[in-house]
Amino acid sequence: MSWTNEQIADKVLEYINDFTSVNLGIGLPTMVAERIPEDKGLWVHSENGVLGVKGRPTKDSVSPTLINAGKETVSIQKGASFFDSSLSFGMIRGGHIDYCILGGMEVDSEGSLANWMIPGKKLTGMGGAMDLVHGAKQVYVMMNHFNKDGQSKLVPKCTLPLTGFGVVSLVFTDQGVFRPSGNGFEVLELADKSKTKEELF
Template identity: 50%
Template sequence: MDAKKLIAARVAQELKDGDVVNLGIGLPTLIPDYLPTDVHITLQSENGFLGMGPLEGEPLPDLVNAGGKACGMVPGTAFFDSAMSFAIIRGGHVDATVLGGLQVDQEGNLANWMVPGKMIPGMGGAMDLVTGAKQVIVAMEHATKDGGAKILKRCELPLTAAGKVTAIATELAFFRFVDGQLVLTETAPGVSLDEIRAKTEADYVVSPECREMCLPA
């Protein structure tokens, strides 16, 4: 299983039947493919609707996801304006948001919207999502392309929100924040605790119940 699919499959296990979920662009959009058949979630799209689905057949006018790509909608979809969309997000009506990260730290801080002097696309809806969703799951590769740690003692890049991350899923490990403490709860198949330690700068504890991820074949 490649890294992205593994991460998506593991995050899918965090979602419960009936959850309202906002998925970031990229890797998180793979997650619905890994939901068990008895788990049905409603996807929120911050450009203004609940009920997003995969594109089936010809695209409909004015129906795009938050990345501007044509998408589908399920029966019972509701459209609304941006104030309602972010009232839903900020007001705690979204059960989980899953988004990528450039850096996460042991305080639950997330940085994922800019690299000063290099990449300043803007935060879009990310700051509101990370502030308002009940669960904030960061789905990302464990290290940078040149092997640098991304799970740090303290984020160096500008934050998206402070202290809001609830879980981190990577191709090596699954971490959860428990009472403000970063806890390693699962390892990916074939990955040792030593390897995770070597590739993680943050301080964390290993859960007494830490086990190998249980992933679909």
């Protein structure tokens, strides 16, 4: 048994306090925006210059100039604001954003994250991730637990180029919730309680 992407998103939301601000990264994390209960009072920040993202627009209200960091059309909630990239990253780098949720290729037991390139194979660039890992108060990673070859993406030591060293607070995967603890991963929750550490790491 493993969690669906929606269940991972809901699990992430359980670990986010009400009435806080959260930045959602490209990929899996964007799903979180669509699962936020209205009474939770979250301010979703998107680094391309908007605070107060609300999820998908209705067909009639789509605007090509209103997008999130994943370049998807979005809508805004009451009280939202727009600003330039410098002010947007000032919110991040200045420590004003409570949580960021990032995708990941590898997370290691020291809390380091790699999510922007596989040498010789794939290059996405770091985008805002390197700023977010040093600026947000809590850094959460939301990703599939295993890669295409079936190997765990929670590793003793990252082998891919780092996004940040020792920055990750919690990891949310289809297998559970984990905390990097220095010499391994502390298991906070499991999708399937019968899974052993050998199967997970």
